[in-house]
Amino acid sequence: MAPKWEWVDRFRREPRRSGIFLDFDGTISDIAPSPGGARLHPRAAEILPELARRFPMCVMSGRRAADVAALVGLPHVHYVGVHGMEWMEDEARLDPLVLPHLPTLERARRELAAAITGLPGVELEDKLASITVHFRQAPSEEDEALRLAEGLADALGLKARRGRMSVELRPPVDIDKGTVLIRLASGWKLRRALYAGDDLTDVDGFRGLRYLMKEGAFEGVAIAVLSPETPIELEAVADLAVEGPDGLLDLLSRL
Ligand SMILES: [Mg+2]
Structure with a gap:
């Protein structure tokens, strides 16, 4: 160094x-x-x-x-x-590698939106190329929000990535x-x-x-x-x- x-x-x-x-x-x-x-x-x-x-x-x-x-x-x-x-x-320009995954992201968005209605305070942030599930306002729902997001990512072939009081679903691109x-x-x-x-x-x-x-x-x-x-x-x-x-x-x- x-x-x-x-x-x-x-x-x-x-x-x-x-x-x-x-x-x-x-x-x-x-x-x-x-x-x-x-x-x-x-x-x-x-x-x-x-x-x-x-x-x-x-x-x-x-x-x-x-x-x-x-x-x-x-x-x-x-x-x-x-x-x-x-x-x-x-x-704004989207990386071309992301384009083939937009329909899958759209499906994930719909399923997450439906699922989080049972988790008060959990918010979705739609970023087109990814979806972030925020639980800063609902820390008690952290485990359930993670389980939901990571399960859905597995099922749809997306990647789930944890961040500060959030988890993000993104396409499997490098x-x-x-x-x-x-x-x-x-x-x-x-x-x-x-x-x-x-x-x-x-x-x-x-x-x-x-x-x-x-x-x-x-x-x-x-x-x-x-x-x-x-x-x-x-x-x-x-x-x-x-x-x-x-x-x-x-x-x-x-x-
Ligand atoms: Mg930061």
Whole structure:
């Protein structure tokens, strides 16, 4: 692993070859009680515009690409949604690999909507390329919501993935935050990048960095953004850890 702070100088010296990849929820926003309540952290709104002018920047979220683009609302940022399956150009684009799975996702959506009527407080978030079942408002229904979602994923040939007080059903395609990071880093001819995130899907982003480091002269900095809900897997594979969005923004302000 690179010495703790030297990478900051290298980022500052060569910003156009140094990428900044950020998750949204819990990383540059505080976790909200429901997905609709999240807002860009006020300090992120101060710091990111200037960074986005100097560094290639991508915000990658499990949300829809248009949703995260609207929440961040900054120019010069590449917005990726649904863990890499969607991105913003002039409008939202869906990865072609996802298209054959849309009918199955539609069926899963109908069956889940019917099943959760018996689980008060459990919410569905329809993201076209995936469906997230949220139980933050109904923690006592966690086991039942997981059983439902994971059972249905098995039955329909979809993948189920657990997140912070949620589980997501997604198509069985090889797309994640890491594969997107690898593609963008090579398109942008990056020599180094940082990736910051707070949840299990961000381990994929870290894996993207590791892959590029193994391939050649590439410097990756994997940053775990800690909260009481941070999965131990994330901190275990990070290069460094910061306390919440505030800790991350302290660090980014050094750039
Ligand atoms: Mg997050």
